[in-house]
Amino acid sequence: MPKGTVGSNPTSSAIPIASLAIHSRAVAIKSSDAQPHCCFHVLHRRLKGSTPVDKAPRGRGVIAGMMIFAAALILAYWVVWFFVDRDLLASLHTDYYYRFENAFPLADAWLGLLLILATVGLLLRRPWGLLAGLLGGGAGIYLGCLDVLFDLENGVYHVSAGGDASGAIIEIVINVLTFALGIVVTTYIWRHRVWYLKPTP
Helix, strand or coil: CCCHHHHCCCHHHHHHHHHHHHHHHHHHHHHHHHHHHHHHHHHHHHHHHHHHHHCCCCCHHHHHHHHHHHHHHHHHHHHHHHHHCHHHCCCCCCHHHHHHHCCCHHHHHHHHHHHHHHHHHHHCCCHHHHHHHHHHHHHHHHHHHHHHHHHHHCCCCCCCCCCCCHHHHHHHHHHHHHHHHHHHHHHHHHHCHHHHHCCCC
8 A cells, every 4th residue: 555545635534533523522412411401391390280289188187087076976976865865865855756866877877987988088098088078078968958957847946935945956066067067078078189089109
């Protein structure tokens, strides 16, 4: 091979090599700069989009306490009614009133079961807790409507002059608590349904 063959054009091979090196460095810099930005952008979007859903709703413990308290009251009411003295709770001391009240234990047992299931399910963030809570709240409102209509039609709220008002007061307290529980629980659970329905990690 002649002596001047390699060195006849010394820049012909140096230029492509230099260009390739510069191009490779630019790609590397671009990749290293883009990757953290991309990861940060994705992380930012993930956190921004999930914060309102992942954050536990306020008042969850209060609602759970209300439902457990209501379930305990239901149990205590029927223990007193059947095993202590039903006249302590009766708003009227008549046979038809006793028969009316005796038709409620099964419905109240269903309501109490729903409240317990809802309490456990909501504290554990399970979808079935949401369902049980909505069913329990609706059942409470339904039973309250039955109770109030019976009381209005049969003068349970009426207290004669000098008469004993304890029965009417107990009935009013029961009605207020029943409606309050049903409305508050149903409203709270429905407002936060997205959080309870989102799968847990």
